[in-house]
Amino acid sequence: MSGVQLQCVGCSDSHLQSLLLLHEVPIVQSRLELQELELSLAGRRDLLIIHPQAVGTPEHRIFLEVAHAYQDRISFALTMDLRTLVGLQDSEAIAADSTYGLWVMFCSQVNKDDIMEDGYCPHTMYRGRPTLYDIAEFVKKLGEKSVFHAPEDGTNSLFGLTSVDPIVYVYINSEEEQENTEIVNVLRYDLQGAAKVIFVNMEDAECQSIARQQGFKGEGPGIGVETLDEGMKFSDPKEWTVSGLRKFLLPYVFPDWGSGKSSTSSLATPDSIKKSIDSLIDQVETQDDQVASAVYRLRQKEMAGLELVPELLKDNFYKNVRRSALLIVLFYEPFDHVSMAFLRDFGLAAQILAKNFSTVDILARVNCFDATDLCSAENVTTYPTTRIYQQNTRSHEVYRGPLDALAVTKTAKLMQLNSPKQLTREEEVNKFIEGHHPTDFTKLTPSSVLFLARDSTSDLTAVFKEVSRSMAQVTALAVVHSSIVHKIEEKYEAPVPSLVAYNREDKVKPVRILDLTQGDKTAGSMTSFIRASTIAFVPELDEKNFPHLYARHQPMTILFVDGSDVKTKEAALASFTSLAMSNQFSATVLCWMDAQVKSLGLQILSEYTWTAQIPMVSVVKHRHGQVFNFKPDPLNDEQKDPIQSDKLSSWLLKVLSGKAIPSKILEQGKWGPPGPYYNFLEFQQTNTFNKPPGIHKDGAAPMTETTNTSFDDGGSTASFDEGEEEEEDLMESEARSMLLELHNQHKSPQEPKLQATAGDGMSVTDAPPQHGHTEL
């Protein structure tokens, strides 16, 4: 088995084609993006959206082929994230046992207000078989008239209607039809593309008479369904409910639903045992670990820069450590995917150091499998472990930064500053604050931290120096000589003793002071202050600073702004920053995220709310899994204060004091096993894998020491029953020809005219940004 790969199941001739089609169908990444798309289609076009189990599955490929043929009439989209589909009909059933989920969103039949009110377009889940033929037929029928009214559409012609699809008769009078909107919509939307629906007005004598002839005995409302196989069947009048009607109609309209035939896997492998074994093997041996997958994918790609990172063994390790002024050593385990991913970064870091800073011989590595004795002696038990060795120090420091080339590079250069520096002249202090003393370190850290004390022998000075040992990897640190402390304290209006931090990139509050004359004087408080000095006062929340903000153990107040709307964004940020500067909210981390289309911020926001007006503020109490969404006043003049600071301020105080009710409780991930395992105890009891010796799951013999047969690591060669195989192949082939023909017709000279229709072919990626507020 290889790792994450495109699966080629079924027709090889369609595989390449489907790959080419991949870019034509947009990928929707969040619930809010789906709503954006629905709003853009309101009143114009319907949408088919699929959630395949993986890219390249048969269902995905079929979907792309159908999309290719019908994209001029219907919009198509796919999502890999089930959360995008939350709220759609039966979406909760998808994860459990389906290889895919496909929905039709009838956006052409509603306007934006309807969508905003309901949260989504009226829709139905596709319940037919996932073959190319069936899906193509279904989509084709979506464009056909399928709902009729008798007598308006002609009583005799309707009752004489013949169809390969089931015909559903709805015996109902006009008043009841208006009163039972929900049921009527079920009949209208759920059956579209799969059945004909005839509303029979029971107030009409002729209709009533024919209904009686059909065998309908009630007065209405009621349902009858006529199929080629079953003839006429009537529902129990008691089942005149949404669920009752669905239950009644499902076996007639979607006879394959729930039988197992609605999965391509069952079609492909009629032998249930083989299917079950193959399925288990696929589930166990298909890589679902991001890091392992990336490492495996890149295994043949040479790790650049490693020639600059000497490999140390027991016999040369201590010598290298002793003779190096600074040596950062990565201890890694070749079986460990994180180690191997970081090793690649380590090589890149060595390259950056060499090219950008002319710094070499500062990084080294120890392969803890080769040097198992060394790693054991050095008590390295966690991989990867990175240690910083400095000459003339008693022990090493552990690198505790991100496993990232740039972070390692910065740490290496910061360590060469030998913090804390002793600053004896005011000019040195100024240059240090500017990031230019003892060398230019402005690219390494945004901050400089000064320790002010009159007594260089105090306990506090010792604490600071101890803290500096570990924090020297994070930023530049210095001790101001007591002779000039008075000047510096005056300049920064800082008490003595204190820590003064200057963040060169923070325009809001560049100078921060930790008063050490009173309160918390511990190493912990100094460490937190120094760490905070590297982060903006109101930071843009991202993956890099989140762990440090999270470590503050405070709720996060997040302002979501649309980065593409610069004016509103700046206004919102200005108001938000003012709020932060008011010193009322020291109990929360005030930060912001860009939530423009396609951004991670929008994905996150869509988890907090279905309807949002951007800019929007949410408070997240991560440790309680609580989200509080600020509801602005709809009548506000948002040009002046897009976040309504006053109202926000009082709401925030209420939230922080625990008096508000959460808008949402974040889902508690179970984080259980993501896949099954080989239960050998069970196998031994049930003889599950009682296969002929040496037979590979795909019928090929594995290349072991007992065979010379080449190993077939390709896709499934699922076996069909011969008769069924021929029939399925024929239908697929015919369907494919039909679709290609259809597509080619669209490429006829009329095509530009069709595509000229406003909004046609619009995808999520190219949808115009919805500036200002996105009403969802």
Added chain:
Amino acid sequence: MNSGGSRQPTSSSGCEACVHHDYCVVGAGPSGLQLGYFLQMSGRNYVIFDRSSKAGSFYELYPRHRKLISINKRHTGRKNAEYNMRHDWNSLLSHDDSLRMTRYSRQMFPDAQVLLDYLDDFQRKLNISVQFNTNIQNLRTESAPAMADGHIYRMEDQRGQQYSCRTIILATGMSVPNIPTMKGIDLARGYESVSVDPEDFEGKAVLILGRGNAAFEVADSLYGSTSLIHLIGRSRVRLAWSTHYVGDLRAVNNGLLDTYQLKSLDGLAESSLEEMKLEAKGNKIHLVLDPERSDTDEDTFDNYAFREPYDVVIRALGFTFDDSIFANGTSAVSRGKALTKKYPAINHNYESVDTRGLFYAGTASHSLDFRKSAGGFIHGFRYTARTLHRLLEWRYEQVQWPALSLPRLDLFNTILRRINEASGTYQMFQVLGDVAVFSKDGQTVRYLEEFPLQLLHQLPEHSGIPTPGAVLVVVMEYGRNFSGADKDTFREDRAKGEPSEADLSNFLHPVLYFYKTLPSGMDMSKKSSKDTLPQPDYLHHFVEDFHAFWDASHSHILPLRRFLENVYEADQREFFSASCFQIAMTMGNSPESCQHRYLRGMGLVGADDATNFPLSSRL
């Protein structure tokens, strides 16, 4: 470090004239030296007695034709020192890299003199305390209620010097030639004294009693000179490559199988020697049925296999344990049952079944794994000596079994490292195994290496490590029905390649047994003799590997993660920082790896080309 003895006051040893040691090891062969090394390193009061003047004196005589049959593989293609010990069968364990037999000889099967030189260096360089020229006799116990075992050991040497020891470890090997009770056996020359000069056998018909490595070693050295060689043994020859037991006939010695099977006069036959006798007629020796012991009349058959007389008969029937060290009447030594009767009977903690405080090391302890594993040979008992030392450390010194403490997330890599490098569990397969002891909440483990599997149910008592939660045992196993003298180990389907069929693996492969609670003594006693351990709650097999190296991303590593995830009922996947961030922002909790790394500021960012992985819908 205190390895010297002391004159103990009467109150302690009950003997003012005695030289007292806490640990007295008898025998300065490889197992005695190995144990001495560990005692030395832990600073114990110990001594090794040896009746000869140099270490490993057994090897001065044996093997008679001087070629060792333990492999001396100098190159493995790997730098890992621990891994390389998997293929170095002669070296002892120590911290000194220069003390490797691979540095002493370039021969795959070195001369025995090299081993003698090596053992001598080992003893001297590591300053192991050996009292040579000391023949310990009259070993006995004397009551001493204050001592840990309620008695103390007393003994004398040939000079009358008295010794007292709290703990005795006999590492005397198997040195007494095994001589059957057949009539006329004195006509046979013993392996221990037979000439090793082929010239002495020129043109002679030779009968060798025995069909083990010693018998074949003699045959191999002679069959170019003799007119014929017949070997006779009780049962069919057992080839080591078929049985996977290195005490059976090794390929290095089996040249006579060729001349036998190709009908070139030499022969191999099975018969019970107890029913036969040797008779001298002139200068020839006849092997005939003993009418007093056999019901068969050989005159019935005129094609009797041994109807031709022999010029020379050689006895090469192996060795048995020498119990002459014990005081008359002590009868300290019960013997093993059935096939192991030549060995002293011992418990799985290497202690005599008869007397507390008396332990066995080396070949003398092989009754525990005879015909199963490598405990009778240097490459096996160097590990059991370490195991014994660890057992002694807890029992007498209250030093816990060394154990690595890990968060359970790190157990994954620890297992992968150990199954690929550990030599002790590799050589002593199905006897020693690694044990991960989980904390009560299952979040951390203590990882013990090379614990005796048959003591698993008593792990806390023998290691000092409590077992508040589950335990995971990592062992190496051959397929249950793969090894055997009558098995075709070259059959076409001898190996599996599919991870899903790993439990059908035949060659040595790692197996993981997970128990929610420590198995009980009852569980251990109920298991069949073919089972390594009782039935676990979860079981995992790594599929056997042609390289015996389990590093394949999908075939080895991924199924292990799946197994551990299902055991833990927890997601053990690793995530890039971006994914951890998204999870932390949108869910009420994060997977273990994100908590372990990312939320502590040590997330894996990933090079640009590494992070091209869609955030799975399973997130």
